[in-house]
Amino acid sequence: MGVYQQVIDAIKQGDRFLVASHAHPDGDGIGSTIALAKGLESLGKKVKMYNADPVPYNLKFLPYSGEVVSELGPDEKFDVTFMVDCSQRDRIGGDAAEIDRERLGKLILIDHHKLNSSECDIVCIDVDAAATGEVIFRLFKAMGLEVTKEIANLIFCTFVVDSGSFRYSNTSASLLKDASELVEAGASPWAISMAMDESNSPCAIDLLRMVLGTFEMRDKTAWVVLTQQMFSDSCASEDVAEEFINYPRSILGVEVAMLFRQLKPEEPASSKSAKGGSKEKWKASFRSKNAVDVQKIASAFNGGGHAHAAGCTLEGDLASVKERVFNEVRKCLSA
Amino acid sequence: MGVYQQVIDAIKQGDRFLVASHAHPDGDGIGSTIALAKGLESLGKKVKMYNADPVPYNLKFLPYSGEVVSELGPDEKFDVTFMVDCSQRDRIGGDAAEIDRERLGKLILIDHHKLNSSECDIVCIDVDAAATGEVIFRLFKAMGLEVTKEIANLIFCTFVVDSGSFRYSNTSASLLKDASELVEAGASPWAISMAMDESNSPCAIDLLRMVLGTFEMRDKTAWVVLTQQMFSDSCASEDVAEEFINYPRSILGVEVAMLFRQLKPEEPASSKSAKGGSKEKWKASFRSKNAVDVQKIASAFNGGGHAHAAGCTLEGDLASVKERVFNEVRKCLSA
Known part of the structure; x- marks a missing residue:
C-alpha cells in the first residue's frame, strides 16, 4: 500500500484533526497548513490549525489565516495530528510541542525534505516535490478531493515561496504542470505575488x-x-x-x-547590574x-x-x- | 487557413530570412529573435538575426546572442522578414528600418500585443500568449519542429521576462503548461534566473x-x-x-x-556657447x-x-x- 493511501485511510478513520507546522512559519508551512485543514473540513472533519507563532504580515492575505491559533486547550485531544513541512515535534514549538504524545493521536508527517522523523506513525515525504504544498496537492489528487479556488491559491502560494517564483533549481516540469492545474482551478498568480511582494512599508x-x-x-x-x-x-x-x-x-x-x-x-538571566x-x-x-x-x-x-x-x-x-x-x-x- | 499555417507555408517557400525585433531589446525580443532564427536554421534556412542595439548585459548569456548583428549589407535581400515583438518597421530602427521595403521580402509579424500592423503581409498575433516567445512555441508545435534544449531555454527566458517570473496577471494555465513542456525539453529555470538576476555589479x-x-x-x-x-x-x-x-x-x-x-x-544643436x-x-x-x-x-x-x-x-x-x-x-x- 502506497504511503498516500495510508494517509487517506487515516483521514477516513479520524474525526478530530490537528494540523501544525514549524514555528516562525513561512509560506510553505502556513499555506500547507491551511490547504490541508480546509481539504479535511470539506470532508466534514473537525480541524484545528496551530502555529506557535503568528502568521507573518505578508501572508495574512491568505484565506482563513486568521483561524490559525497559537494556543491549545488543556483537554484537547485529536485522532490525527498532521505535522506539515516540519519533521520534528520540537520544531513545532509552543503548546503543541509540549502536549502529551497520546493526545495527538496518529502522528503523520507531510514533507518534501528528507529528514529524520522516527517519532511519526506515517511518514509521507516526497522529495521530488518542490514544496510541502505540492505533496498536499498530490494527496488531494490521489483522494479525488475537489480543489476549490481558495485551496488552489493556498497551494500556489507554497509553490511561489519554495521555488522563489519558479526560479530555483527545484522548479521541475511537474511543479509547473501542477501550477498550471492550480491556475485552471482558480489560483491567481498576480494576486498572490502582489499580496506577498507589494505589501512593503x-x-x-x-x-x-x-x-x-x-x-x-x-x-x-x-x-x-x-x-x-x-x-x-x-x-x-x-x-x-x-x-x-x-x-x-x-x-x-x-x-x-x-x-x-x-x-x-x-535580558541577562541574572541581575542586570552584573558586570559586563x-x-x-x-x-x-x-x-x-x-x-x-x-x-x-x-x-x-x-x-x-x-x-x-x-x-x-x-x-x-x-x-x-x-x-x-x-x-x-x-x-x-x-x- | 489558420494564420499559423500561413506562416508555415511562407517558411517552407523561403530560403533567406531576416529576423528582427524592436530597438533597445528586452528578453522577449531577443529570446524570440534567436529562438525563431535557430528553428529556421534547423530546417536548413539561411537566417540573419538583427537588432539596432546591442544585446543587454544580462541577456548575453543566451545561446547565440553574439550572432545578432546591428548592420545589414547594402545589397542584402531576403525572401521573408520576421518582425518579432515589434509591430512597426520604424520601431526596429537602424539599418533594417531604412532598408527598401522590397528587399525585406514577405513581411511577417509575430507578436502577442494587439497593435496596428497594416504594412505586414502576414499578421500572426496571439493575444492570449503572455510573450511573443509563447507564440513562437505554438508555431513550432504546429510545425512539428523539434524544440532543442537551447531553443527551450531561449523561449523559457521570454516567459520569465514578460510574466515577471510567472507573477504578472498574464500568467495563464497555458503559459505554465508550456513552461512545463519547455523544462521537459531541457530548459533550466535556475540557470536562466541566475544569469538574469544574479549578474549584478x-x-x-x-x-x-x-x-x-x-x-x-x-x-x-x-x-x-x-x-x-x-x-x-x-x-x-x-x-x-x-x-x-x-x-x-x-x-x-x-x-x-x-x-x-x-x-x-x-549636445545642443547650435553652438554650445548659446545662452542658457x-x-x-x-x-x-x-x-x-x-x-x-x-x-x-x-x-x-x-x-x-x-x-x-x-x-x-x-x-x-x-x-x-x-x-x-x-x-x-x-x-x-x-x-
Whole structure:
C-alpha cells in the first residue's frame, strides 16, 4: 500500500484533526497548513490549525489565516495530528510541542525534505516535490478531493515561496504542470505575488537603504549587515529582513552570500547590574550559488540548513564574528 | 487557413530570412529573435538575426546572442522578414528600418500585443500568449519542429521576462503548461534566473542605495529619482535602472509608482556657447497596480505604453517636472 493511501485511510478513520507546522512559519508551512485543514473540513472533519507563532504580515492575505491559533486547550485531544513541512515535534514549538504524545493521536508527517522523523506513525515525504504544498496537492489528487479556488491559491502560494517564483533549481516540469492545474482551478498568480511582494512599508525601504550601505565583498564572498540600531532608526519590523541576503547574492562572481543580523539583546538571566552585561549575538545566514556547501560553514558554529542555504548564531562583536565566519568560508571556497 | 499555417507555408517557400525585433531589446525580443532564427536554421534556412542595439548585459548569456548583428549589407535581400515583438518597421530602427521595403521580402509579424500592423503581409498575433516567445512555441508545435534544449531555454527566458517570473496577471494555465513542456525539453529555470538576476555589479548596489534615498510618497503615489550624477558617483551602467520602479511599487497602498530618470545631456544643436544651454530632460516611468490607467498620464506628455506600464519624456528642472506629472496623476486617481 502506497504511503498516500495510508494517509487517506487515516483521514477516513479520524474525526478530530490537528494540523501544525514549524514555528516562525513561512509560506510553505502556513499555506500547507491551511490547504490541508480546509481539504479535511470539506470532508466534514473537525480541524484545528496551530502555529506557535503568528502568521507573518505578508501572508495574512491568505484565506482563513486568521483561524490559525497559537494556543491549545488543556483537554484537547485529536485522532490525527498532521505535522506539515516540519519533521520534528520540537520544531513545532509552543503548546503543541509540549502536549502529551497520546493526545495527538496518529502522528503523520507531510514533507518534501528528507529528514529524520522516527517519532511519526506515517511518514509521507516526497522529495521530488518542490514544496510541502505540492505533496498536499498530490494527496488531494490521489483522494479525488475537489480543489476549490481558495485551496488552489493556498497551494500556489507554497509553490511561489519554495521555488522563489519558479526560479530555483527545484522548479521541475511537474511543479509547473501542477501550477498550471492550480491556475485552471482558480489560483491567481498576480494576486498572490502582489499580496506577498507589494505589501512593503516605507520603513522597509529605509531599512534596505541602510543595509545596502554596509555592502562589502572579499574574494568570492559578499555580505550585508543588519543591526538593531537600524531597526529602531527605520521603524521597520524584524520580518522584512528575510530577503536582504539576495542583494549580495545577486553580484556576478559571488559564490557565498552572507547576512549578519544582530539579534535582540536578551535580558541577562541574572541581575542586570552584573558586570559586563550580555554579549552581542549575531545570526549569520549563508547562501551559495553553485559548488559551495554552506551547511558545512553553519555547522562549524553549531548551525544547520541545506547545501545552498544555511545559518548559525555567534556571540561577540561584529568584527570578530565576521572574521571567524570568513575563516570557515575560506576553507569551503578552497575545498 | 489558420494564420499559423500561413506562416508555415511562407517558411517552407523561403530560403533567406531576416529576423528582427524592436530597438533597445528586452528578453522577449531577443529570446524570440534567436529562438525563431535557430528553428529556421534547423530546417536548413539561411537566417540573419538583427537588432539596432546591442544585446543587454544580462541577456548575453543566451545561446547565440553574439550572432545578432546591428548592420545589414547594402545589397542584402531576403525572401521573408520576421518582425518579432515589434509591430512597426520604424520601431526596429537602424539599418533594417531604412532598408527598401522590397528587399525585406514577405513581411511577417509575430507578436502577442494587439497593435496596428497594416504594412505586414502576414499578421500572426496571439493575444492570449503572455510573450511573443509563447507564440513562437505554438508555431513550432504546429510545425512539428523539434524544440532543442537551447531553443527551450531561449523561449523559457521570454516567459520569465514578460510574466515577471510567472507573477504578472498574464500568467495563464497555458503559459505554465508550456513552461512545463519547455523544462521537459531541457530548459533550466535556475540557470536562466541566475544569469538574469544574479549578474549584478557592486556598482548597481551602490546606485540602488542612492536611488532609495530619494524615495517619497504622496497620496496613493510613490516615486524614486535617478540622476546622471548618481550614475557617475556609482560607476553603474544605464541599463541597470529598469527595475528600480519596483521599489515604490512594492509599497502597500500605492496605486501609481513612478521613476524619474534624468536623461544624458545632449549636445545642443547650435553652438554650445548659446545662452542658457540645453534644458534638463527627464524620463518619467509609471506603473499601476489596479484601476489606474497610466497610459493616460503618459499620453498627456506625448508618451505611450499600456494601462499598467507607461512612460514619457519631459523638459525642465526636477521640481517642475514632478509637479506637472503629479497633477496628471491626481486626475487619474480621482477619475
